[in-house]
Amino acid sequence: MSTTEPAVELHGITKRFPGVVANHDIDIEVAAGTVHAIVGENGAGKSTLMKILYGMQRPDEGTIKVAGVEVALHSPSDAIARGIGMVHQHFMLADNLSVLENVVLGAEKLHGIGGRARRRIREISDQYGLGVEPDRLVEQLGVGARQRVEILKVLYRGAKILILDEPTAVLVPQEVEELFGNLRELKREGLTVIFISHKLDEVLSVADTITVIRRGTTVDTVRPGDVTARQLAELMVGSELPVPELRESTVTDVPVLTMDGVTVRDATGRAVVDDVSLTIHEGEILGIAGVEGNGQAELVEAIMGMLPLDAGVIRLGDTELTGMATRRRREAGIGFIPEDRHRHGLLLESPLWENRILGHQTRPPNVKRGRRGGATGGKAGVLIDRQGFRSDTERIVRDYDVRTPNIDVTAASLSGGNQQKLIVGREMSNDPKLLIAAHPTRGVDVGAQSAIWDHLRHARAEGLAVLLISADLDELIGMSDTLRVILRGRLVGEADPATITPDQLGSLMTGAGEGSAA
Numbered sequence: 001m002s003t004t005e006p007a008v009e010l011h012g013i014t015k016r017f018p019g020v021v022a023n024h025d026i027d028i029e030v031a032a033g034t035v036h037a038i039v040g041e042n043g044a045g046k047s048t049l050m051k052i053l054y055g056m057q058r059p060d061e062g063t064i065k066v067a068g069v070e071v072a073l074h075s076p077s078d079a080i081a082r083g084i085g086m087v088h089q090h091f092m093l094a095d096n097l098s099v100l101e102n103v104v105l106g107a108e109k110l111h112g113i114g115g116r117a118r119r120r121i122r123e124i125s126d127q128y129g130l131g132v133e134p135d136r137l138v139e140q141l142g143v144g145a146r147q148r149v150e151i152l153k154v155l156y157r158g159a160k161i162l163i164l165d166e167p168t169a170v171l172v173p174q175e176v177e178e179l180f181g182n183l184r185e186l187k188r189e190g191l192t193v194i195f196i197s198h199k200l201d202e203v204l205s206v207a208d209t210i211t212v213i214r215r216g217t218t219v220d221t222v223r224p225g226d227v228t229a230r231q232l233a234e235l236m237v238g239s240e241l242p243v244p245e246l247r248e249s250t251v252t253d254v255p256v257l258t259m260d261g262v263t264v265r266d267a268t269g270r271a272v273v274d275d276v277s278l279t280i281h282e283g284e285i286l287g288i289a290g291v292e293g294n295g296q297a298e299l300v301e302a303i304m305g306m307l308p309l310d311a312g313v314i315r316l317g318d319t320e321l322t323g324m325a326t327r328r329r330r331e332a333g334i335g336f337i338p339e340d341r342h343r344h345g346l347l348l349e350s351p352l353w354e355n356r357i358l359g360h361q362t363r364p365p366n367v368k369r370g371r372r373g374g375a376t377g378g379k380a381g382v383l384i385d386r387q388g389f390r391s392d393t394e395r396i397v398r399d400y401d402v403r404t405p406n407i408d409v410t411a412a413s414l415s416g417g418n419q420q421k422l423i424v425g426r427e428m429s430n431d432p433k434l435l436i437a438a439h440p441t442r443g444v445d446v447g448a449q450s451a452i453w454d455h456l457r458h459a460r461a462e463g464l465a466v467l468l469i470s471a472d473l474d475e476l477i478g479m480s481d482t483l484r485v486i487l488r489g490r491l492v493g494e495a496d497p498a499t500i501t502p503d504q505l506g507s508l509m510t511g512a513g514e515g516s517a518a
C-alpha cells in the first residue's frame with residue numbers, strides 16, 4: 001500500500017434532497033493503489049456520494065481532495081480532468097461501432113481517431129491485461145468484454161481513480177473472477193478503484209478496505225479479514241439479520257404456464273427463441289439460467305405479448321394467449337417484473353401512487369364500481385378509486401420497505417434498489433397466477449433481497465407459479481424448484497437446484513457440457 005497522500009478524501013459531505021438527507025457528514029479516505037468498497041442498504045446514499053465524486057452532483061457541504069489538493073467538481077469533465085473516471089452499471093457503448101470508435105468518441109483530441117489511437121488502446125489493454133481488441137464490433141462482444149471496454153475508455157481518458165457502480169451485477173461467476181483479476185492488475189499499476197456492491201462475499205474477496213454507509217452517513221470502515229459477510233450486513237442495517245425461512249417443495253401438478261414449441265425470430269429471420277417447450281405448475285418456481293443475450297429477454301417478451309410468435313403456443317391455464325394484448329395478459333393473471341425497470345417498469349417522472357396504477361389501471365384497488373355524476377342518478381361504471389390506490393401504495397411502501405419520504409415524490413427520486421422494491425411490491429399485489437420475474441432483486445441490498453425472497457416463497461406456497469430469470473446464480477439455485485439452461489435461444493439442459501454449484505451452472509450456461517444434467 002502506498003504511503004503517499006490518499007488518492008481521495010471526502011470530508012463532511014452533506015447532500016440534501018427535498019424531504020431527504022441523502023448524505024450526512026460523510027468522511028472517507030481512499031488510499032492510493034487500493035480497492036475500496038462502499039456498501040450499504042438501498043437508499044443509504046452510495047450512488048449520491050459517487051455522483052458527487054464524479055461531478056454529477058454538488059454537495060451542500062463538505063470538501064473533496066484529490067491527491068491532497070482540494071477540488072471543486074462541477075461536472076464529469078472536471079472529474080476526468082482530475083483523473084477520476086466512472087464505469088456505469090448500464091454500459092453506454094454504441095453496439096454498431098467498433099471498440100476503437102467507442103473509445104475515441106468524445107476524446108478525439110487525445111490521440112486522434114486512427115493509428116495513434118489504436119496503438120494507445122493496445123498499449124493500455126496490454127498494460128492492464130484487459131484483452132481489448134480495437135477493431136472488434138461492440139455487438140460481437142459478451143458482457144464481460146463490454147465492461148472491459150468501458151474500463152479501457154475511462155483509462156484512455158487518463159483516469160487514475162476508477163469508480164465502478166455494481167460492476168458484478170451483470171456478470172457470471174467466471175467473468176466476476178476475470179474482473180477481479182483486472183482490478184488487482186489496476187491496483188498493482190498504482191491505480192485506485194472505488195466500487196459499490198451489494199454482494200458482500202465479493203466485496204470481502206477483492207477489497208482492501210470497506211466503508212459502510214447507513215442512512216446517509218459513514219458508520220464504519222473495516223478490513224475484509226476482520227469481518228464476515230453477515231457482520232458486514234449487520235453493520236449495514238444496524239441490527240441483527242433475520243434467519244431465512246426454511247423451504248420445502250410446494251410444486252403441484254396443476255399447470256399454470258405451458259409453452260409448446262415456441263419460436264420467435266428476429267428481423268433477420270434468426271430464431272432468438274428456438275422451439276422452447278416448458279410447463280410451470282402451481283407452487284413452482286422455474287429458473288432459467290443463461291448468459292445474458294441468449295434469448296431470455298425475447299422469451300419473456302413472447303409470454304407478455306410484446307413479441308409475436310413464429311411458431312408454437314403459450315397457454316395460461318386453459319387459455320391460449322396468442323393474439324392477446326399485453327394488458328389483457330396482465331388482467332388474465334400475469335405479474336411482470338421487467339428486466340429494464342426504467343423502460344418498462346416505471347414512469348420515472350410520476351409520483352409513486354401513479355406508478356402503483358401503471359399496468360393495473362383497470363382493476364381494484366385502483367378502480368371501483370360506482371355511479372358517475374353524483375349520488376343520485378348518473379351512470380353506473382368503473383371509477384378511479386383515489387383512496388384505494390393511495391392506501392395500497394402506502395401498504396406496498398410498508399410491506400416492501402420502500403425508503404421514501406412519502407408517496408407523492410417521483411419514482412426518479414428513489415434510489416435504484418427502492419425503485420425495484422416498488423415494482424416487485426406492485427406486481428405481487430394483484431394476486432397473480434403467474435409471475436414473470438426478470439432479475440427481481442437486481443440492485444437491492446441483502447436485507448431487501450431476503451425479504452423479497454420471503455415474499456416470493458410465501459406466494460409460491462399459496463400457489464403462485466414463477467418464471468425466474470436472474471444473473472445471480474445463488475438466487476437461481478436457492479429459489480428455483482426446477483432449473484433450465486438457455487443457450488442461443490434453446491433450452492439445452494436441466495439442472496438439479498439441490499445439488500448444482502454456481503460454478504457448475506456457470507459452465508452449463510456457456511455451453512460446456514451442453515445438454516448434460518449436473
Ligand SMILES: Nc1ncnc2c1ncn2[C@@H]1O[C@H](COP(=O)(O)OP(=O)(O)OP(=O)(O)O)[C@@H](O)[C@H]1O
Nearest residue numbers: 017022042043044045046047048413414415416417
Ligand atoms: N435526485 C434525487 N431527488 C430526490 N431524492 C433523491 C435523489 N437522488 C437520490 N435521492 C434520495 O437520496 C437517498 C440516497 O439515494 P442513493 O441513490 O444515493 O442510495 P444508494 O445507496 O445508492 O441506494 P441503492 O443501493 O438502492 O442504489 C434516497 O433516499 C433517495 O431517494
